[in-house]
Amino acid sequence: QKEVEQDPGPLSVPExxxxxxxxxxxxxxxxYFMWYRQYSRKGPELLMYTxxxxxxxxxxxxxxxxxxxxxxxxxxRDSQPSxxxxxxxxxxxxxxxxxxxxxxxxxxxxxP
Amino acid sequence: DGGITQSPxxxxxxxxxxxxxxxxxxxxxxxxxxxxxxxxxxLRLIYYSQIVNDFQxxxxxxxxxxxxxxxxxxxxxxxxAQKNPTAFxxxxxxPPTGGRADTxxxxxxxxxTVL
Numbered sequence: 001q002k003e004v005e006q007d008p009g010p011l012s013v014p015e016x017x018x019x020x021x022x023x024x025x026x027x028x029x030x031x032y033f034m035w036y037r038q039y040s041r042k043g044p045e046l047l048m049y050t051x052x053x054x055x056x057x058x059x060x061x062x063x064x065x066x067x068x069x070x071x072x073x074x075x076x077r078d079s080q081p082s083x084x085x086x087x088x089x090x091x092x093x094x095x096x097x098x099x100x101x102x103x104x105x106x107x108x109x110x111x112p
Numbered sequence: 113d114g115g116i117t118q119s120p121x122x123x124x125x126x127x128x129x130x131x132x133x134x135x136x137x138x139x140x141x142x143x144x145x146x147x148x149x150x151x152x153x154x155l156r157l158i159y160y161s162q163i164v165n166d167f168q169x170x171x172x173x174x175x176x177x178x179x180x181x182x183x184x185x186x187x188x189x190x191x192x193a194q195k196n197p198t199a200f201x202x203x204x205x206x207p208p209t210g211g212r213a214d215t216x217x218x219x220x221x222x223x224x225t226v227l
Binding site: 042103 | 152217220223
């Protein structure tokens with residue numbers, strides 16, 4: 001079993017839909033959770049960063065962490081065609097030298 | 113204008129040749145990373161360096177080598193020993209301790225194709 005599981009999709013939604021992207025993990029030591037967005041043939045860019053449990057909102061994006069269920073989510077409201085990309089979750093435990101553990105990424109297409 | 117640059121953007125290699133991918137950052141970050149990305153396999157860590165003149169193997173280091181002689185530079189050499197080198201290669205760096213010290217910032221990537 002992988003430490004981080006992420007459905008690769010592809011996920012296709014109409015413009016304006018609410019998108020829910022998810023990752024599950026097995027290591028209860030993970031404390032730092034990130035979502036990256038990667039456009040085709042580009043490097044990933046950090047979208048959301050969350051420490052421990054709870055919600056974090058930034059514009060149309062909301063990140064949720066449920067440590068009791070070992071489950072993290074990224075919600076995109078009012079999705080736009082420009083949101084079409086691959087979304088990768090990443091996480092790590094405490095300690096500055098610990099490596100990031102990555103999900104496989106979910107491919108999202110928002111159709112006009 | 114701070115950031116991470118990778119060159120070249122596209123690279124073609126004949127079988128049996130070594131090639132070196134460049135990664136430079138002017139963010140004053142100590143830690144730097146090399147990943148390989150293949151369709152359906154996500155990001156896999158090749159090598160990382162926490163500080164100048166020091167580096168460690170990642171999960172798939174066989175057939176690769178690195179050096180870290182300067183803080184700004186972390187070149188990756190893909191050797192002829194790498195059995196399947198065709199992939200998208202990503203370089204990243206991480207801020208020092210404090211704030212978002214866990215996040216990594218990526219360059220634009222180099223697409224290597226073996227002919």
